[in-house]
Every structure is written in C-alpha cells, then in structure tokens.
Amino acid sequence: MAGDEPEQQSPPPNQYDAADSALGEDQADSAASLTSSIVHYRTLHGRTYHSERGNALYWGSNDERQSEALDINHHAQTLAIGGKLYLAPLNKDEIKNVLDIGTGTGIWAIDFGDEFPDAEIIGTDISPIQPTWVPPNVRFVRSIDDWNVLFKRAYASLKPGGWLQSFEPSAVWETDDGTLPKDSALYQWGPIFTEWGAKSGRSFTVLEDELQRKAMESAGFVDIDEFNTKQPIGKWPADEALRERGEFVRIWLEQDAEGIVLFIAGVMGWSKEEVAAFLARFRREVRSGKYRPYFRNKIIWGKKPEA
Numbered sequence: 001m002a003g004d005e006p007e008q009q010s011p012p013p014n015q016y017d018a019a020d021s022a023l024g025e026d027q028a029d030s031a032a033s034l035t036s037s038i039v040h041y042r043t044l045h046g047r048t049y050h051s052e053r054g055n056a057l058y059w060g061s062n063d064e065r066q067s068e069a070l071d072i073n074h075h076a077q078t079l080a081i082g083g084k085l086y087l088a089p090l091n092k093d094e095i096k097n098v099l100d101i102g103t104g105t106g107i108w109a110i111d112f113g114d115e116f117p118d119a120e121i122i123g124t125d126i127s128p129i130q131p132t133w134v135p136p137n138v139r140f141v142r143s144i145d146d147w148n149v150l151f152k153r154a155y156a157s158l159k160p161g162g163w164l165q166s167f168e169p170s171a172v173w174e175t176d177d178g179t180l181p182k183d184s185a186l187y188q189w190g191p192i193f194t195e196w197g198a199k200s201g202r203s204f205t206v207l208e209d210e211l212q213r214k215a216m217e218s219a220g221f222v223d224i225d226e227f228n229t230k231q232p233i234g235k236w237p238a239d240e241a242l243r244e245r246g247e248f249v250r251i252w253l254e255q256d257a258e259g260i261v262l263f264i265a266g267v268m269g270w271s272k273e274e275v276a277a278f279l280a281r282f283r284r285e286v287r288s289g290k291y292r293p294y295f296r297n298k299i300i301w302g303k304k305p306e307a
C-alpha cells in the first residue's frame with residue numbers, strides 16, 4: 001500500500017556512474033586482521049572505545065563487532081542513494097584530492113579510491129580501525145578535534161570549484177502514522193542520544209538544527225543542494241527496494257546496537273543489565289513489524305566558488 005511507505009525524495013537522476021553495491025567483505029576481513037593491541041583503548045563492559053584524543057568524546061565502540069555493523073550500515077545508506085558513493089555533481093576529470101572525515105572502517109574511502117584511481121584519498125578517524133591493505137591512492141590519518149570550525153577549514157582547504165559533501169542521520173526514530181508509543185524502546189532511542197548530546201556539547205540534532213546548511217553558508221559555500229530521505233527500519237515497507245534497505249538497517253542494528261548505545265547509556269547512569277533489557281525490547285519491536293519506524297538522513301553538498 002502506497003500510503004504505508006515513508007515518503008521518499010527520489011534519488012537524483014542517474015547522472016553519475018553507479019557504484020558496486022555489494023557488501024565490502026574484503027574490507028571487513030582486512031579490518032578484522034588488525035591486531036587487538038592497536039584498537040584496545042578504554043574498555044566498558046567488555047567493549048572497547050577510542051583513547052582520549054583531542055576532545056572527540058566519540059560514543060561508539062571501536063571493536064570488530066561495531067566495525068562490521070558500520071560496514072552493513074554503509075551498504076544500507078548507499079542503497080538509499082541508488083548505490084552511489086556521492087551526490088555532489090563532481091567533475092570526474094578534475095578530482096585530485098578527497099578527504100573522508102570520520103571514515104570509520106574506511107569503506108567509503110576505499111570504494112572511492114577504487115572508482116577514482118587517479119585521485120588521492122585521505123580518511124581521518126580517531127580510531128585506527130581501517131584495514132592496512134588498501135588501494136595505493138588511499139591512506140588514513142587521525143583526529144579532527146574541533147567540529148565547529150570543520151566546514152570553515154574544509155572551505156579554506158578546497159581549491160576554487162572543489163566540493164564538500166556532508167551526510168548526517170537523525171538519531172530520532174519516527175513514524176508517519178504516529179503509532180510509536182512513548183514507552184516503546186524505538187521511541188526512547190532518540191532522546192537517549194539527544195539528551196546526552198545536549199549535555200556533552202556533541203550535538204545529535206545536527207540534522208534537525210540544519211547545522212550542515214548553516215555552517216556551509218557561513219563558511220562561504222555556494223550552489224548548496226541537499227537530498228533528504230527517510231530510512232525505514234525493518235521489513236515493514238511494501239515497496240521492495242525500501243524493504244531491502246529496512247532489512248539492512250535491522251541487520252546493522254542487530255549486529256551491534258549495543259556498541260552504539262552502551263557508552264552513552266552508561267554515562268546517563270544505566271547498568272549493563274538495563275542496557276541489555278532495553279536492547280532486547282528494541283530488537284523485539286523492530287522484528288515485530290508492528291510499527292513503521294524510520295529515521296531521516298540528510299546529504300548536503302556545496303561548492304567553493306570558482307576563483
């Protein structure tokens with residue numbers, strides 16, 4: 001039933017080459033081969049987290065289980081844009097230098113490097129969870145510690161005519177039919193992050209506050225355009241493509257929702273048992289198909305004016 005589907009902005013016309021949408025098994029395998037001594041930093045309830053580096057205060061686990069979850073989510077998110085790696089109208093012949101900030105396992109940077117063998121790709125991350133076996137034009141470096149000036153720095157670093165693209169998901173799960181009860185774990189997921197974000201100064205309302213567009217405009221970017229999508233969670237949509245995306249998101253969350261929520265819930269005073277009980281409820285609700293949850297994604301891109 002069309003009315004059951006989350007309204008979607010259609011992906012832009014297929015003016016760029018579609019990237020291979022297969023899951024990055026090679027990359028996941030390579031990530032798994034990193035020695036544990038490199039990634040073991042702080043430990044919480046048996047999960048590992050990045051070491052204190054700058055003021056990042058990143059909340060996600062950095063172990064193998066979470067890395068696999070990141071790769072599954074990467075696949076779900078590229079499906080949402082027709083298997084592409086980017087939407088900015090890049091001039092393929094002119095791409096020389098590419099920066100992927102918060103690269104995670106580096107899966108996007110590696111795929112981009114494969115697609116653009118003549119470009120130099122740098123991925124940054126506070127955790128060294130990237131594989132060592134990567135295309136020769138891809139390398140990884142560590143932290144960016146001040147996200148507030150990030151877009152201004154990006155602007156300063158770009159050549160005239162260069163593009164910045166930013167992807168941001170919302171932490172809030174919603175439904176169009178208002179069926180999500182306030183005591184459901186699905187409903188409670190968002191406030192855990194937005195409350196911690198407000199207290200810690202690491203905002204989880206970047207999308208809602210339209211921070212990407214504001215920061216890009218104030219940095220001086222032009223030709224700003226955006227693509228908004230509602231990402232279904234679970235297999236509730238009737239539409240086959242949306243159901244596939246929803247299933248990958250469910251698999252991503254079942255792979256390791258704990259690694260996403262454990263640190264923040266712990267800071268907010270939850271015990272490991274409370275987190276486990278919450279996640280069990282969360283899994284049941286997603287699997288039940290009773291609700292039609294989704295979260296919003298925003299991809300926005302802008303250009304440094306030509307000289």
Ligand SMILES: C[S@@+](CC[C@H](N)C(=O)[O-])C[C@H]1O[C@@H](n2cnc3c(N)ncnc32)[C@H](O)[C@@H]1O
Nearest residue numbers: 056058070074102103104125126127143144145
């Ligand atoms: C949700 S993951 C996304 C990973 C990857 N971009 C993807 O789409 O699969 C966010 C990543 O940002 C990294 N990160 C968080 N704060 C950072 C900072 N201040 N500087 C560099 N990387 C950061 C984290 O370590 C994590 O790997």
